[in-house]
Amino acid sequence: MPYEVKRDFIGYGRNPPDPQWPGGAKLAVNFVMNYEEGSEPSFELGDGVTENGLTEAHGLNQVKSGRDLAAEGMFEYGSRVGFWRLHDLFAERGLPMTVFGCALALERNPEAAAAIRAAGYDVCCHGWRWVKHFELPEAEEREHIRRAVESLQKTVGHRPDGWYCRYGPSQNTRRLVAEEGGFLYDSDYYGDELPFWLTVEGRKQLVIPYSLTNNDGKYAGWMGTADQWFSFIRDAFDMLLEEGRRGRPKMMSVGLHMRLIGHPARAMGLKRLLDHVMAQKDVWICRRAQIARHWMATHPYPGAGLNE
Numbered sequence: 525m526p527y528e529v530k531r532d533f534i535g536y537g538r539n540p541p542d543p544q545w546p547g548g549a550k551l552a553v554n555f556v557m558n559y560e561e562g563s564e565p566s567f568e569l570g571d572g573v574t575e576n577g578l579t580e581a582h583g584l585n586q587v588k589s590g591r592d593l594a595a596e597g598m599f600e601y602g603s604r605v606g607f608w609r610l611h612d613l614f615a616e617r618g619l620p621m622t623v624f625g626c627a628l629a630l631e632r633n634p635e636a637a638a639a640i641r642a643a644g645y646d647v648c649c650h651g652w653r654w655v656k657h658f659e660l661p662e663a664e665e666r667e668h669i670r671r672a673v674e675s676l677q678k679t680v681g682h683r684p685d686g687w688y689c690r691y692g693p694s695q696n697t698r699r700l701v702a703e704e705g706g707f708l709y710d711s712d713y714y715g716d717e718l719p720f721w722l723t724v725e726g727r728k729q730l731v732i733p734y735s736l737t738n739n740d741g742k743y744a745g746w747m748g749t750a751d752q753w754f755s756f757i758r759d760a761f762d763m764l765l766e767e768g769r770r771g772r773p774k775m776m777s778v779g780l781h782m783r784l785i786g787h788p789a790r791a792m793g794l795k796r797l798l799d800h801v802m803a804q805k806d807v808w809i810c811r812r813a814q815i816a817r818h819w820m821a822t823h824p825y826p827g828a829g830l831n832e
Contacts, residue, residue: 543822555619622647
């Protein structure tokens with residue numbers, strides 16, 4: 525049967541599986557740096573529009589036509605400055621991180637790509653470009669996926685471990701990702717706090733949910749200060765760790781953007797969060813690929829017949 529995206533309002537229900545995280549950890553925490561700068565819609569790349577998403581310009585609509593040079597500079601800040609600030613915060617603490625990398629963006633900053641390789645960060649493909657996949661025709665989306673994989677193999681030295689679209693996938697995305705093959709997982713889902721298996725046209729597909737809630741995207745909305753962000757994400761962490769210690773361990777994704785939390789005042793909130801998380805027991809701070817491999821070994825694919 526052709527794969528069809530179906531809604532599931534039940535999931536694991538009242539009795540989710542014990543993930544059995546390594547070392548008896550009660551919470552798995554995965555920090556994700558979204559590397560998008562240089563792949564976003566722009567006049568330079570022939571899109572006829574300047575992207576201003578997740579920047580100080582977002583929602584201001586100052587430029588009615590033509591290039592928005594201010595927004596362009598805000599994106600460039602992410603790769604020129606923000607990347608290195610975030611990289612240093614993790615490197616100084618010896619912490620792992622996952623990079624959601626847009627392939628074209630990493631092509632345009634070989635120094636950053638080399639730093640990602642040297643640090644051993646795992647890479648999840650964030651598309652060839654930072655565009656809305658749900659607007660792409662199927663053939664074009666297939667080509668974007670193929671081109672992204674080929675590009676990342678060159679820039680970071682290996683094919684990407686996973687897949688994650690900008691904001692939301694198309695109805696074809698998961699099928700096309702399975703068709704391309706070679707991915708440990710996809711993260712195009714927001715509806716759970718544990719991985720789960722699907723069958724996509726006869727192929728096993730592991731889904732590791734992501735979060736737009738535990739995310740610095742809040743700075744582009746109602747949130748203002750590093751203290752607000754730190755307390756918000758800290759409370760999510762503390763709640764999940766408490767639940768895990770009571771017998772229901774979960775995973776937590778924390779999404780970061782170089783052009784947002786890479787700014788000094790916001791980075792202070794991340795610094796406080798990293799130190800808070802490191803000070804707790806029963807926590808596994810890990811790469812996303814580690815979660816995938818652990819789940820495959822501990823909760824293997826149960827067989828055909830699964831679907832959404």
